[in-house]
Amino acid sequence: LAKTTQPISMDSYEGQEVNITCSHNNIATNDYITWYQQFPSQGPRFIIQGYKTKVTNEVASLFIPADRKSSTLSLPRVSLSDTAVYYCLVGAPMGNEKLTFGTGTRLTIIP
């Protein structure tokens, strides 16, 4: 599984757009990029998944450049409830492959 690198922590004010970038230089051709959100004492929650270019859903957008060596999770107009740890993972699209979690990014939203 490709190793990922993310900032350890980030702070942002409420209402702003937050972008969290993840580096995955060794991503394989068949790998997808998936982001999870985890609140304290809860299991991770799936946010978004993509392979290339841009993916958008009701909670976030995922931007993937052409070389796919990095990706950026974009959270529009964050609120206090977005304070959490965000994990970027890369791997085969089949969900029955084991996942390797990196350190994640601890995002703190400031009122």
Next chain:
Amino acid sequence: GAVVSQHPSWVICKSGTSVKIECRSLDFQATTMFWYRQFPKQSLMLMATSNEGSKATYEQGVEKDKFLINHASLTLSTLTVTSAHPEDSSFYICSAHSGTSGTTDTQYFGPGTRLTVL
């Protein structure tokens, strides 16, 4: 999305006793489930892959005789921590793959089980 439940959500036990944690996929069948452990302020660490109808595959450094995994049906996997000790106190999380056509092909996680061994 697909729902995965865990029971119990928290448990406190005495050192030397065994504790069983259940992981269920509520609205889909899962031939493969995964068990993770998470210590405070740390990331999730994969312990083992649970396969329905066959033996689990353990990650390096995880004692298979201590952490017994049974995947007896397509919707239930259990993790039994045998002869628990205080160092086994942790947050245990399971996940399951939902490969239903039309859904995102990824894993869905349970809410976790907080184990405290006194």
